[in-house]
Amino acid sequence: MKASSALGVSGAEDKMRIILLGPPGAGKGTQAKVLAEKLKLTHISTGDILRQNVSKGTQLGKQAIEFMNKGLLVPDELVTKMLTEMFDQPDAKKGFILDGFPRNIGQAQTLDDILKQRNMSIDMVAYLDASEPVIIQRLTGRLVCSACGANFHTKNMPPKKDMICDNCGSSLYQRADDQVETIKNRLEVYQKESAGAIQYYEKQKKLHRLDADEEAETVINNIIHLTAQYNDSPKV
Numbered sequence: 757m758k759a760s761s762a763l764g765v766s767g768a769e770d771k772m773r774i775i776l777l778g779p780p781g782a783g784k785g786t787q788a789k790v791l792a793e794k795l796k797l798t799h800i801s802t803g804d805i806l807r808q809n810v811s812k813g814t815q816l817g818k819q820a821i822e823f824m825n826k827g828l829l830v831p832d833e834l835v836t837k838m839l840t841e842m843f844d845q846p847d848a849k850k851g852f853i854l855d856g857f858p859r860n861i862g863q864a865q866t867l868d869d870i871l872k873q874r875n876m877s878i879d880m881v882a883y884l885d886a887s888e889p890v891i892i893q894r895l896t897g898r899l900v901c902s903a904c905g906a907n908f909h910t911k912n913m914p915p916k917k918d919m920i921c922d923n924c925g926s927s928l929y930q931r932a933d934d935q936v937e938t939i940k941n942r943l944e945v946y947q948k949e950s951a952g953a954i955q956y957y958e959k960q961k962k963l964h965r966l967d968a969d970e971e972a973e974t975v976i977n978n979i980i981h982l983t984a985q986y987n988d989s990p991k992v
C-alpha cells in the first residue's frame with residue numbers, strides 16, 4: 757500500500773473504506789480481521805459493535821438486549837445508530853473494513869447518507885462469492901466463542917483446546933442455526949435480501965466479485981491486489 761497518492765498530498769485521501777459482502781459462511785468475519793491488520797484499517801463488524809454495546813451496558817445496548825432476550829432480531833434502526841456512533845470514533849477516520857452491513861439496499865442507502873454527512877464514502881465493495889456446498893461444509897463445522905465471538909472450525913481451524921476459545925479461554929458452541937436445512941434457508945434469505953444492495957454497488961461501479969471457495973489466504977491476497985489499484989489512481 758502506498759503511503760501517499762500521486763498528487764503528493766498528506767495521504768488523508770488514501771484511507772480506504774471497504775465493504776465485505778457475501779453470504780453466511782463466505783468468510784467475511786475472518787477475512788475482514790486479517791485484511792484490517794494487513795491494510796492498517798479499522799475492522800467494523802456490526803456483530804462486534806452489538807456485543808460491545810451490550811457488554812458495556814450502553815443505552816443502545818440495553819435497548820438491543822430487550823429484543824435479544826425475547827429471541828427477536830435487533831432492529832435495523834438500533835444497529836444503524838450503533839454503527840453511526842462508530843463512524844464518529846477516531847479509529848474510523850483511519851479508514852475501515854465493514855463486515856455484516858449493509859444487508860439490503862435500504863441499509864446501503866442509509867450507509868451512504870451517514871458517510872456523506874461525515875465527508876466519507878465507500879471506495880470498494882468486495883463480494884465474497886462462495887458456493888452452497890462449500891458454505892455448508894464451513895458452517896456445519898463452525899464453532900463460535902460465547903464471549904468474544906471468535907470463530908473456529910472443527911476441521912479447517914480447530915481450537916488448540918477442545919471447545920475452548922484460543923483468544924479468551926471461554927467456551928465454544930455450535931450455533932443452533934448452523935444445520936444443513938437452516939443454512940439453505942439462510943442462504944435463500946440472504947440472496948433475496950442482498951440482491952438490491954449488490955446491484956446498488958454494481959451501478960456505482962464499486963463491486964468486485966471474488967471466488968470465496970478459495971482458501972482464505974488466496975481471497976485475502978486477491979482483495980489486497982484490488983485495493984492497490986485504488987491507491988495507484990489519484991482521487992480527484
Ligand SMILES: [Zn+2]
Pocket residue numbers: 901902903904905906921922923924925926
Ligand atoms: Zn473468545
